[in-house]
Amino acid sequence: MRARTYTVAALLAVASVTIAACSGGGDSSQPATKPSTTTTTKPVVIAPLTGLPDPQGVSETRASLGVKIENTPEARPQSGLDQADIVYEEVVEGGITRFWGFFNSAAPDNVGPIRSVRSMDPNIIVPFGGIVTFSGGTEDNVALVRATGLVTVDENNAGDAFFREPTRPAPHDLYGRTALLWGFGGTPVPPEPQLQYLKKGATFAGEPVELFHVGLDMGYDMAYVWDATKGGWSRFQQGIEPFMAAGFPETQIAPTNVIVQFIPYGTGADGDVMGTGEAWIFSDGQLIRGTWAKAYPPAPTIFSDATGTPIELTPGRTWIELAPIGTPVEVVAAVAPPPSTGATEPSTSTSTRP
Secondary structure, rough: OOOOOOOOOOOEEEEOOOOOOOOOOOOOOOOOOOOOOOEEEOOOOOOOOOOOOOOHHHHHOOOOOEEEOOOOOHHHOOHHHOOOOOEEEEOOHHEEEEEEEEEEOOOOEEEEEEOOOOOOOHHHHHHOOOOOOOOOOOOHHHHHHHOOOOOOEOOOOOOOHHHEEOOOOOOEEEEEEHHHOOOOOOOOOOOOOOOOEEEOOOOOOEEEEEEEEEEOOOOOOEEEEEEOOOEEEEEOOOOEOOEEOOOOOOOOOOOOOOEEEEEHHHHHHOEOOOOEEEEEEEOOOEEEEEEEEEEEOOOOOEEEOOOOOOOEEEOOEEEEEEOOOOOOOEEOOOOOOOOOOOOOOOOOOOEEEE
């Protein structure tokens, strides 16, 4: 059964003591009764999709907004990916990749370019609920997405929520206005948590990692480099090109957590996120090699360590790479300097094909 608790609330009520004077037969010398006062501290709202404090409580007021976003070179830099709470990257035809960006606690004004759905998408989006936004797809795939019962928005009903960006060539020019997209409603409000996060004071414990490279097809392979100052993994496309989000200035994508989830792919874009498999979880400059499991479509994916214990991530944004089984992942270990000299030993590199 999925948890139905969306925030961690700490409600402190402090009541002052009412000082009442004992009646002395109407003796006016007795002190007057002071009015009672109550001081209430607002609950601490925790954003369900990031595990981070949400001081404004925005995450409690709206559903999840899922947007299918393109990742061809013509689509880069995309708008909004840096503000998505959770991002899934899936492989589609020809080895190219596309994203599902899920927004709740924060969002840009505009998001895109928006592109079409695939047969594997329903099992990704159902656990989030809310609204899903896309641009077409085959008739069968669109029918599968509509059959989820989620609120769907595409060219047929988007109205002013979609617009064409004149500086981009078609079909890489379709964008959405998040404020209008949220106007379509969607439930539950807020969305259910999808990942488990560390409690305050707890730490992520794994193998120290400096960087890792996910060997998808050329042009879509990527590297993540740990940046302690950002508290995240700076992403590079093709291992060398900073992967940026559109804006003024542009911002390099650097999620707090990255999960490489190895899944089977058949012909075309029919990856399967149901069942179990291997997963490598990167957080706080470290790696835990574990497993993933998804029991039924509406269930969130559970990531566990070698003992079967669910892994708790560092609170923050998370990117999940749905890599085909057999994808080579090269991990460069971080080696601490010897305490006596302060010199840094060279990192070691291992290439592993799960």
